[in-house]
Amino acid sequence: MSVLNSFRLDGKVAVLNGAGRGIGAASALALAEAGADVAVLSRTKAQIEEVADQIRALGRRAVAIECDAMNSDAVATAIDQAANELGRIDIAVNVVGGAMPGPYTRASDAALADAFDRNVTTGVRVVRAAVPHMLKVGGGSIIMISSAIGHLAGRGYAMYGSVKAAVDHSVRQLSLELNPKIRVNAVAPGAILTEALATVMTNDDIRKGLENGTPLRRVGLPEDIAAAVLYLASPASSYVTGQIIPVDGGLVAPNLPLPLPDL
Secondary structure, three states, X not given: OOOOHHHOOOOOEEEEEOOOOHHHHHHHHHHHHOOXXXXXXXXXXXXXXXXXXXXXXXXXXXXXXXXXXXOHXXXXXXXXXXXXXXXXXXXXXXXXXXXXXXXXXXXOHHHHHHHHHHHHHHHHHHHHHHHHHHHHOOOEEXXXXXXXXXXXXXXXXXXXXXXXHHHHHHHHHHHHHHOOOEEXXXXXXXXXXXXXXXXXXXXXXHHHHHHHOOOOOOOEOHHHHHHHHHHHHOHHHOOOOOOEEEXXXXXXXXOOXXXXXXX
């Protein structure tokens, strides 16, 4: 197989949890461009229907499944539906996550539990549901979307960084539990121009801070992350497992000025 052809996913099926927009939508389209049929999951039906239409326009099969990532039964049902409609599952990507920055000492127990559930447990739900289907076809690739803040430290990011660090270590642990048939890796984005970041990029100080704080002097695009997801999903990364791949423009420390109170 040529190196270029090793990025092809013809005959494979991918399921993406959190694929209605941003990194999830870009990753779904990248996998489809490489030849995969794709199931896109999200709470917002209109968004995933639009993504599914774009996948079909590329000549691939697509199914849009409305799913609440915070509901274990809903995730299991959605992934079973994806396997039934598309015939198999070879690739599973969890994009769901996030937490608001703020003072760690003022975070409530409920906020901490929600951050863990939203970032770590959502991935576990996908793994539990997808692995049996992958084993039926001889193996597969699982990809988590983590964050640079999982291995970097920044003021105001203690809660988010802690749960993303847990995501990273879950990837290492899962890779050992699921080898050699199923590979498990993560992509750790830096500042990426999704809808969430776009709301603060209108502030010139924040925009310049993000750009100047990144060695490549720009924020990333969802397609930058999608390219890494494609690599980890494809045979091109067949000798890669248990790894956290940074796609962050060379970031060494987050540089988003946060209005945090002094202690």
